[in-house]
Amino acid sequence: MKFQGSLENLLRWSKSHGAYFDNVEFAIDRDKGVHGILKNEISLDEPLIIVPEAIFITPELAKRVFGLDNPIDDLSLLLLAKLKFDKKETLIDGNSLSKMYEPYIAFLPDSCLEIGLPSFWTDDEQELLKGTDAYPRLKRTREELFERWNSLMSLLNEQKKLDVVMQEAPLCENSLSWKSFEAFSWAYSIYCTRAFPNFLRKQSERSINGGFLCPIVDLLNHKNGEKVTWTCENNSFVFKASAKHIRSGEEIYNNYGNKSNTDLLLNYGFVLNDNESETTTLTLKVEERVIEAVNKFGLKLPEGSSANGICFNLSLVTPLPKDLLRFMGFLHQLSSEKNQYTLRMHLEGISRLRDILASRIATFRSWKVGEHGNINKKTIELVKRYRSSQKSLFQRAYELCDSIEKSLIQKYKPLSLQKALKVDTEFAQRLTFIFGTNKLDEIEKKGLSDQVLLLFIMRCRNLRPAGDSPLRFISDTYENVRATIKITKEDVLEYSDLYHSLFPYLSQKIPEIFAVGDYSARSMIIAGTVVDRIVFKRKVNGELYLLQKVILE
Ligand SMILES: C[S@@+](CC[C@H](N)C(=O)[O-])C[C@H]1O[C@@H](n2cnc3c(N)ncnc32)[C@H](O)[C@@H]1O
Known part of the structure; x- marks a missing residue:
């Protein structure tokens, strides 16, 4: 941290x-x-800070110093590195830029380590971010920067060998060569954390995504949501804050753009607690043919989706995007639901999504900092805060799965197995004999729910419920499956053991039910397909539902 003296200077x-x-x-x-503090309260439209253009560091200045015109930010970085590390003076029209900017350069943090961007953390520190959105991005940044520096050096006819080693954390001591990758990395860190967009000065050139340095305004810290204005007028940068909420003695914040903690961490080296702009990514992988089918079905996937990953953006405002829910539902579409999006698919998709989110949360929970390694304590604290804010977002999405599921059940009121058994008490009473209990939760605990469902579906078909019976759709679905099913050897093998463990025993012991109608192995296989088509298990409480087909918009 800088001393008071260099700030006053x-x-x-x-x-x-x-x-x-x-x-x-x-x-x-x-x-x-x-940081900046308000001394005296002022009116809303009064500027708080005005900085003349004469002390900006701009791409045009870099262009004049190097007599080159390419690429816009990289020359600015090189100029900054030159101003800090070159022992020789940097002159322009006979005037010394080094002397001119000396108080600004002397004030800036001295090293990448001090600036603290994760791209320049030690390898051990970077590993702390593994499994988060920040990790792949920080790896890319360092490699891209190295390539940028290499091409800049070629441009300056200073081509270095490509085997130049990127140091773990560039030290940026004053003895560094101003053309070194370490000096370039330092300048990059300064630009990343302090530069303002060039288009502010050149409104006509909105496409320019480079930046310029504006001393003094760059002393303000950031707060998401803060209302501030930046304008360039009369050859000056004018900073105004909505001072309405700031009392004298309070901190004046800038707003670097409402950013997620991943962006803040990677580009500024800090994170905000309770960041309202927090986002995270849920990456799902499916085969290319599934992506093609999804597109054909008309669902919108995030840009860049491929077999390498589909990245859904979860934000605090929208923890569960509709497209993600639909995508998950689509993955559970049955052939009987071709070209349809049903309540069953939707519920099944949400339930599966909940499992995926639970496993992401569990990974965050089980994360521990290794005992060894080249790791700074402050970095650990920062990573903990970042990971915790990412975990909260997954947690929020997870809880939302539960509440969406609950509201769908409340809205569509599907028939629970519990209620269905109340319609057929004769069958329900026999459950104790067959399974040792007629309590569904105990049956579920014993892992026998599937057997109850198969028997119940076969029974429903044999009962031939009347048109207005709540069980009618079960026998209708059975008939539907029976008319179309092609039973394979594999199906027979799959159900063989189970069938022989129940029959003919049940037909002999409970003939009033199991000797009336069709209780063949074929019937059990058909019932198995009916289970796939109509049964939904609510994992929160283990409740089983028998769903009539509802097509959602
Ligand atoms: C433009 S500078 C602001 C002035 C800076 N505080 C300084 O000491 O020079 C941006 C840097 O300030 C720090 N910073 C800005 N806003 C912050 C905040 N809300 N919480 C923590 N650090 C912040 C970060 O290190 C960031 O990279």
């Missing part, structure tokens, strides 16, 4: 070039670093 320097911030005081503390 910077403030004096900026004022001598015409910067204005009379109602702002800048302070340094251990947790917040440098």
Whole structure:
């Protein structure tokens, strides 16, 4: 952290070039670093900070120094690295830029380590992020930066051998060569954490995604949702904050854009507690043919979806996107539901999604910091906060699965097996004889629910319920399956043991039920398909439902 002296020096320097911030005081503390505090309350449209263009560091300046025109940010980074690390003065039209910017450069954090972007953490520290959204992105950043630096060096005819080793955490000591990858990494970290978008200065060039450095305004910390305005007028950067909510003595925040903790962590090296803009990614993998079928079915998948992964974005506002729910439902479509999206698919999809979310949460819960390794304590704390905010989002999505499932059950009121058995008390009473209990929860605990369902479905068919009976749709579904099913050898093998464990024993012991109608092995196989088509098990309480086909919009 910088000392008060270098901050005062910077403030004096900026004022001598015409910067204005009379109602702002800048302070340094251990947790917040440098930050701005409101000295006097002012009216809403009064600027808090004005910085003249003369002290910006811009791509145009870099272009003039190097006499090159390409690529926009990389030359700016090189200029910054030159201003900090080059022992020789950087001159422009005979004037020394090094002297001009000395108070600003001297104030900036000295090393990548101090700036703290995860891309420059030690390998052991980076491993702490494994399994989060940040991990693959931070690996890419470092590699891309290395490529950018390499091409810049070729441009300057300074081509380094490609086997230059990327150091674990570039040290950025003052003795570094200004053209080194380490110096470039330092400049990148400074730009990443402090630069403003170029299009603010050149409104006509919105496509320019590079940045410029604007001293003083870059001393303000960030808060999501803070109402601030940035404008470039009369050759100056004008910063206004909605000072309505700020009292004198309180911190003035900037707003770097409402960002998720992954973005804040990777680009600024911190995270926010209770971040309202938090997002996370749920990546699901399916085969290419499934993706084709999903597209054909007309479901929208996130951009870039492929067999390598479909990345659904979960946010605090929308923890469970509709497209994700539909996709999960589609994965459980049966051939009898071709071109349809049914309540059963929807419930089954939600239930499976809940399992996936539960396993993500369990992975977050079981995460532990290894005992050894080159790891800074502050980094551990930061990663813990980041992981905890990501876990909360998965947790929220998980809880939402439960509440959506509950409201669907309340809305469509499907027939529970419990209720269905009340319609056929004769069958229900025999359950104690067959399974040792007629309590469904005990039967479920013994893992015998499937047998109850098969027997009950065969029974429903043999009962031939009347048109207005709540059990009628079960026998209708049975008939439907019977008319179309093609029984294979595998089906016979699958049900053989179970069938012979129950029959002819049941037909002999309870003939009033199991000797009336068709209780053949074939009938059990048909009932098995009926179970697939109509049964839904609510995992929260183990309750079994028999669903009539409901097609959802
Ligand atoms: C533009 S600078 C702001 C001034 C900075 N505090 C300093 O000491 O120079 C951005 C850096 O400030 C820190 N920062 C900004 N907002 C923060 C916040 N809300 N919580 C923690 N750190 C923050 C981060 O290190 C970030 O990379």
